[in-house]
């Protein structure tokens with residue numbers, strides 16, 4: 001896609017102001033590598049923000065998920081439960097370690113993991129004599145999952161949670177930040193996320209030893225000897241000190257970005273309140289979403305489809321995007337087990353994400369809203 005001046009993107013990067021200063025420090029110190037003061041500070045600042053003992057800055061959210069699974073000892077012959085309604089990056093690392101994914105459906109309130117599907121799947125596996133090694137729990141579009149119910153079930157069966165909070169940095173559930181509920185939490189700083197390092201991710205845990213182990217695996221698992229000596233297969237997954245500089249500047253404006261994204265969502269609701277076909281992603285009491293993307297579904301029987309809306313927006317140089325296609329529908333993953341009642345299929349069929357960047361102007365947002373209004377009055 002070529003850059004057009006009047007094109008409205010879905011979720012463009014939004015710099016805070018101090019990023020170049022931190023990047024400049026990396027240049028001044030000539031630490032243009034995957035270690036350095038920015039990496040150390042970024043890890044500390046992220047852990048401090050999350051009120052969690054430790055964070056490892058990594059090359060991507062996908063790498064963070066991969067390392068989380070390795071740190072929990074997941075491997076061939078193991079099953080890992082995973083939210084089906086997600087981006088493929090949540091699932092691929094389960095295959096990287098040779099484990100088998102089992103997909104769980106969404107519930108209609110949060111669009112995230114359905115506690116009933118989780119309970120049914122665990123009962124089934126218990127009867128069969130082998131429980132999953134972990135649950136990859138995704139908080140989609142920044143919306144918290146039903147944590148109380150999910151924690152109750154996973155604690156009962158003793159299943160560790162890896163929280164895929166790639167889209168949910170800054171969201172809270174009854175005041176607690178997402179990514180801090182599980183044994184491991186994963187974030188992404190890809191260019192389209194709420195804050196970015198141009199590309200990057202992080203792994204956090206209440207267990208500092210787990211984070212240290214992941215950091216070691218991320219630097220080729222070099223044993224502590226005076227020469228190169230290896231007993232474990234490692235990876236090259238660290239974040240660059242230049243990228244970490246961008247991250248430091250971005251963290252300083254994170255709270256502001258959450259406010260701005262929430263404001264974008266609220267403005268859409270106001271601008272489009274006359275269009276009764278739209279049903280916005282709900283936010284239950286006690287749930288606080290960063291509203292990474294403003295999403296809605298169209299009521300059943302709507303005479304305009306999400307695809308038609310997407311094309312009409314594109315004709316006006318506006319990017320929009322369907323909701324994620326569930327993993328149990330992907331050719332890559334449809335042969336794996338699935339538990340649920342097809343809530344995620346229904347969301348996929350009826351949903352759309354609108355431009356949601358924190359830098360979206362009121363005027364641009366009115367442009368988006370007008371296209372939608374016209375589509376429904378045609």
Ligand SMILES: *Cc1c(COP(=O)(O)O)cnc(C)c1O
Pocket residue numbers: 059060061062063086087089090138164166167187188189190200201
């Ligand atoms: C973006 C994203 C990831 C992957 O993060 P990368 O940094 O792009 O590897 C994982 N899970 C979800 C839900 C995401 O949206």
